[in-house]
Amino acid sequence: MDAPDLNLLRALDALLTEGSVTGAGRKLGLSSSAMSRTLTRLRSATGDPLLVRAGRGLVPTPRATALRDRVHALARDVRAVLSPQPGDIDIATIERTFTIRAGEGFVELFSAPLVAALTSAAPRSRLRFAPKPDKNADPLRAGQIDLEIGVLGGVAPEIRTQLIFRDHFVGAARTGHSLLAAPVTPERYAACNHVVASRRGAFVGPVDDALAALGLRRQTVVVVPGFSDALRIARHSDLIALVPGSCFNGTGPSTEGLRAFELPVRTPGIAISAMWHPRMDADPAHRWLRETVLATCRAIAAPD
Secondary structure, eight states: OOOOOHHHHHHHHHHHHHOSHHHHHHHHTOOHHHHHHHHHHHHHHHTSOOEEEETTEEEEOHHHHHHHHHHHHHHHHHHHHTSOOOSOOOGGGOOOEEEEEOOHHHHHHHHHHHHHHHHHHOTTOEEEEEOOSSOOSHHHHTTSOSEEEEEOSSOOTTOEEEEEEEEOEEEEEETTOGGGGSOOOHHHHHTSEEEEEOTTOOSOOHHHHHHHTTTOOOEEEEEESSHHHHHHHHHTSSOEEEEEGGGGSSOOGGGTTEEEEEOSSOOOOEEEEEEEOGGGTTOHHHHHHHHHHHHHHHHHHSOO
C-alpha cells in the first residue's frame, strides 16, 4: 500500500472547514481548478464523494460530517509535529524523568540542592542519578542518560560540553593533626602517610610528580574509589587525604572533624563539565535541565 500524501489531509481539512472549493483553495493558496483536482483525489482515496452539489453550493456527505472534527485534529497535530518546537515551555507541567550520570563525590555534594531546584520548578518530573563507572559515551548516544557530569577526557567527538566550574585539589587532615600545627611545607607533607581516591586504583598521580621534581616522595598507603571514602579514613586516622576543594564548600557531614589546607606543591586544576548528546540541543526541557544544573552547581562550588 502506497504511503498516504499528508498534503491531502491538509486539503481535506480546508474543504470540510470552508465547505467550498473556492474557499479551500484561497486558504491553501491554490486555484479553484487545482483545488477541484485535489477534491477528486480525495474522493478516490476515501471512496466517498465528501462534498456534493446542492444548488449553488456544496454540502458534506455523512462520511465527511463524521470526519470533520477528526481530520481537523489530525491536521493540527501534523502541523505541530512538522513545525519548530517552541523555545518556551511550562516547566511546572512537564512529566519527565531526567537522568544525570556523575561520580560519587558530585552526587554527595550537589544532589540535595539539585533535587530541591529541579523538583520545586518541575514538581511532576523525576530525577535519577546514575553511577559513573567509566567515560563511555554510549549511554548518552542511546538516550539512557540526559546529562553526564565530570572531567573531560576521551570524550566522543560529537558530544557537547559546557564548563560548570573549576576546582583544585587540597589536602585534608583530621582536626588536631600534627601536620596542621605548623606551616605545611613539601617536606612535612611528604613525610605523612596518605590516602587517595582513584577509580583506576592508582597509587600515584600529579601530586607525586610535583613532589618528585623536588626530590621528595610520599607514602600512599590506601587507595579508595571515592573522595568521601578518603575523607572518612582521614577523619579517623593520621592519614592525609587528597580531595577537590569543593568538598569543603558548605557544612556537609563528610568534612566534619576535618580541616582542609592548600597543597605545598602546584598541581593541575580540575575542570568540571556537563556533557550531553547533540540531539538534545534543541529540546527545551533539556536546555532547562542544563541551565539549572549549571546555576545550582556554580552557586555552591564557585559562589560570588
